[in-house]
Amino acid sequence: MDEPDFFxxxxxxxxxxxxxxxxxxxALRGRCRELTGVDPDQQAxxxxxxxxxxxxxxxxAAAALPGTGLVVLAAPVRANLRLAKALPELxxxxxxxxxxxxxxxxxxxxxxxxxxxxxxxxxxxxxxxEHPGLVYAEAEIFKGAVFAxxxxxxxxxxxxxLAQRLAQALGSHPLWLDAATxxxxxxxxxHLPYLLANALALTxxxxxAPLIGPGYNSTTRLAASFAPMMLDVLxxxxxxxxxxxxxxxxxxxxxxxxxxxxxxxxxxRLLEASADKRRALTQAHxxxxxx
Numbered sequence: 001m002d003e004p005d006f007f008x009x010x011x012x013x014x015x016x017x018x019x020x021x022x023x024x025x026x027a028l029r030g031r032c033r034e035l036t037g038v039d040p041d042q043q044a045x046x047x048x049x050x051x052x053x054x055x056x057x058x059x060x061a062a063a064a065l066p067g068t069g070l071v072v073l074a075a076p077v078r079a080n081l082r083l084a085k086a087l088p089e090l091x092x093x094x095x096x097x098x099x100x101x102x103x104x105x106x107x108x109x110x111x112x113x114x115x116x117x118x119x120x121x122x123x124x125x126x127x128x129x130e131h132p133g134l135v136y137a138e139a140e141i142f143k144g145a146v147f148a149x150x151x152x153x154x155x156x157x158x159x160x161x162l163a164q165r166l167a168q169a170l171g172s173h174p175l176w177l178d179a180a181t182x183x184x185x186x187x188x189x190x191h192l193p194y195l196l197a198n199a200l201a202l203t204x205x206x207x208x209a210p211l212i213g214p215g216y217n218s219t220t221r222l223a224a225s226f227a228p229m230m231l232d233v234l235x236x237x238x239x240x241x242x243x244x245x246x247x248x249x250x251x252x253x254x255x256x257x258x259x260x261x262x263x264x265x266x267x268x269r270l271l272e273a274s275a276d277k278r279r280a281l282t283q284a285h286x287x288x289x290x291x
Contacts, residue, residue, distance in 0.1 A: 006165050007031045013068040014054070015061060015083055017044045019129060020100050021074025022137030025053045027170050029139075036064045044134045053134075065091040070162065073099035077107070077232035084110040087118060096159045098123045098166075102186065103236040104150045104179035112152055119159040122150035122179055124186070125172060132226040143171035150179040187240035192248060194230055195241070197222035 012032045014021045017039040025037055025048070037054035038061045039045055048057040058064050061083070065071060071091065073080040080101050083090075087097065097120040099107050104122040111120035127145035129136055147167040151160060167174040177185075201223040204216065234241055258267040 007033075007169065009033055010070055011068045012036070012070045012072065013038060013061075013064050014072045014074050015039075016073065016075035016079070016100075017041070017048055017053075017057070017134050017137075018074065018076075019132050019134070019136055019141075020125065021072065022048070022053065022134035023139060023141045024072060024074060024100070024170075026137055026139035027142060029053060031169070034068075036068065038064050047134050053137075061086075061090050065095075066093060069095055071095045071097045073097070073101070073107075076229045077101045077103055077236050079232075080107055081110055084114070084120075088115055091118075093117065095119070096121070096162055098163060100125060102190065102233045104148075104182045106236050108150055108152055108179040112154065116154075119154075119156050120152060121155045121159050121163055122152075122182075123163065124148040124150075124182065125170070126190070127172075130221055130224040130226075132229060140171075145172050146175050147172035148175045148177060148182055150177060150182050183237050184240050184243075187237055187244040188247070191234060191237060191241050192244040194222045194225060195234070195245065196248065 007028060008031065010032050011034045012028060013036040014025050015038045017025065017037045021037070021039075022044075025035060028035055029052075034056070035054045036056045036058070037045070037048050038058055039048075040059050042059070045057045045059060048054050056064065065087075068091070071087070073083050075083060080099050084097070084099070084107060094117045097111065097114070097118050099111075100123055101107055102124060104124065108120075108122050111118075111122065114120055125142055125145055125147045127141050129141070147170065149160075149163050149167075164174050197220045200216075201220040204212075255267070255270055257263075258270060
């Protein structure tokens, strides 16, 4: 970060002290004028106090938000939507509002209807773990990850700069794009892998357990993710996910057809093409910004 003290004048409130909100709090601890964590879970609040993750941990958003200049919505997708709608009653002043949800279309629609005193911007750090909760939070989780931002037409240059500097402070790579493009891309790159991991986990018979190895463990890791949270994600991006599932089914059909026909040449070409595609995707320039 070019200016390590940029956030020293910022009063920041993080609504949701789970994995992502807790990790953000750890990354910003000691770098803000005041850092407040809000969560309805008393165990999360107690852990935040014990570990001194925030300056103030409370379940009362109405008491915590007044005077804060940056409000971060770090709850699950549906909870973020409810919090965003409640902001006019919870926060009487001006504030930049950023969310960390995995889908952006719905939250940006709610953001668009907020009073003019709010300066909203959508956000999605492309990182995480399959285990939820503050106990698994870590400040380093954002390092090297893409932090996607989906500004609205009303988003000010000040909010854009704050988001940019936040990503830099976390060691992330900011990527700017519109909400519709974001949701279409993550349907294939993030939400489809989760569904595929679930399908694979359900497909392997229990009798095969003695032969479970790294391949199964690595490809089904996402199936261990917190189901209620992922349900929100899938339903809020349903059409894009369904399109991605259809594209996946077409690829599986092509592989199945080649295997059924014992067409070794066709099967090899498909396998080699997939290896080439994976290399191309994983080696793509991570810092490219899209407006």
